[in-house]
Structures are given as C-alpha cells and as structure tokens.
Amino acid sequence: MKNWIKKISIVCMALIMVVGVTACGSSDSGSGDSGEVYTVATEPTFPPFDTTDEDGNIVGFDMDLMNAIAEDQGFSVEFVSYNFDGLIPALQSGNADIVAAGMWASDERKAEVDFSETYFDSGVVLAVADDNNTINSVDDLTSDMKVAYQVGTSSMDVAQQLEEEGKIAEAVGFDKVNDAVQAVNTGAVDALLNDKPVTLEYMNQQPDIIKIVGENVTTESYGIAVQKGNTELLDKINAGLKNVQEDGTFDELLEKWGLAEK
Structure with a gap:
C-alpha cells in the first residue's frame, strides 16, 4: 500500500513540474501579438x-x-x-x-x-543669447566668432562648413543640445546651430535664454x-x-x- 501511494505521489509531482514548465514557456515578453x-x-x-x-x-x-x-x-x-x-x-x-x-x-x-x-x-536655425542684438542672421557671423552644434547632427555639417569657409573662428561640438544652449547662455560661444522645433522647445522651457534669428539655414x-x-x-x-x-x-x-x- 505504501509503495502504491509513493508511486502516485511521484506521478503527481511529475505532472506538476510539466504544467509549471509549460506555463513558464508560454509567457510573452512583449505586448504585441507577434511577441517581437x-x-x-x-x-x-x-x-x-x-x-x-x-x-x-x-x-x-x-x-x-x-x-x-x-x-x-x-x-x-x-x-x-x-x-x-x-x-x-x-x-x-x-x-x-x-x-x-x-x-x-x-x-x-x-x-x-x-x-x-x-x-x-524641419530645418536648422541659428540661435543666440536673448539679449544679443548684434547677430540677426547667419550673414552677421564673423571670423572671430564661435558657433556651437550637436555632434553627429545636420547642424554639425553647417557649422563645420562655416568654419572651413573662414566665416567663423571655430565650430564647437557638444554631445547634448542642453550643454550647447548653456554655452550660448554663458557666452562661451556666440551662437548655436540646431533644429528649429527643438530650439523652440528649449526657448519654451527656458524663456529669455536664447532666441532664433533669421530664416532656416537648411530644410x-x-x-x-x-x-x-x-x-x-x-x-x-x-x-x-x-x-x-x-x-x-x-x-x-x-x-x-x-x-x-x-
């Protein structure tokens, strides 16, 4: 009788293990229908x-x-x-x-x-400090000025081209836009080239820090x-x-x- 009960217990435990493994294997890692x-x-x-x-x-x-x-x-x-x-x-x-x-x-x-x-x-625009009344467009940039950009973006190409053409002294790259905005605010650079909607968002978040001047530089x-x-x-x-x-x-x-x- 004890041997029979022991066999039943082993079978039940095996069934429990099979059910548990099946349940774990069917879990979906994503919310999409495909599971991708x-x-x-x-x-x-x-x-x-x-x-x-x-x-x-x-x-x-x-x-x-x-x-x-x-x-x-x-x-x-x-x-x-x-x-x-x-x-x-x-x-x-x-x-x-x-x-x-x-x-x-x-x-x-x-x-x-x-x-x-x-x-x-979208498009790249030029931004300067809110109290800057000297730079009103890209045409006002001069060979002694520094212009910021975000590394790897289209603004980098524009800034580096301005430097190569001698229209500015230095194109200064930043990994993050907020650091470039801060550089304009502190006067470490004279202007910033950046995408228009993002620049507008920073202007909304930090009023009186920077402003857009001139028309879109690129589209x-x-x-x-x-x-x-x-x-x-x-x-x-x-x-x-x-x-x-x-x-x-x-x-x-x-x-x-x-x-x-x-």
Missing part, C-alpha cells in the same frame, strides 16, 4: 521629440509614435539612450534594431542605413532608421506609420507635444 520586441535607439536631449521625464524615463513624440506603430503592427519596443553620433553605429553593429531620434533622412545617411517614409519637416525631413537591408522591419514601420497618420493618432501626438504649428 525591438530595441529603439534615441538621444534623449532633443525635446520634444526625445527627452526624459522627472523619473528618468525616455519620453517624447518619437517614443509615442514608435509605441503607436508597434501597437498597430503587433510588436513591442524598448528604448535605449545613445549619444547622437552613436545611433547609426548602434544599428550597424546590431545593438539596436531601430533609430527614432528626430534624424534627418539625408542622402549621406541613406548610404549607411535605410529610412522609413519621412514624418516631420530637412525626419525619418525612422533601420539597418541597411532590413526590409521586413522597414515595411512594418512604414505600414504602421501610414495607419497612425490616417486614423488621426499622428495628429493627436503632434498636438500633445506642441508640434502641430512648428
């Missing part, structure tokens, strides 16, 4: 597109847009922070699947990565980037982007992040 989780690289000092909240979470228009695309297409995303000039290398090395970072889909970058359909038109359009040749993921992003634009979600996000009029 993609790593999205960004540079979170680029508000309102990419920034951090008071708890240190990466938030912004790009984050909400990627979450909307992911929900539409049945996959999930997680966001990781890089310096801007490290974003494309992160894709190329496979450390990230997607870049969503207010990135200009320029011809030079298209040679390195593949871009989605563009989703926002550009932002796209979402994936590794060269990853057509499967790119097709998902383009399909999701189209759907959220058509169902009104995109416009709601523009309003939420104050980009509707920018």
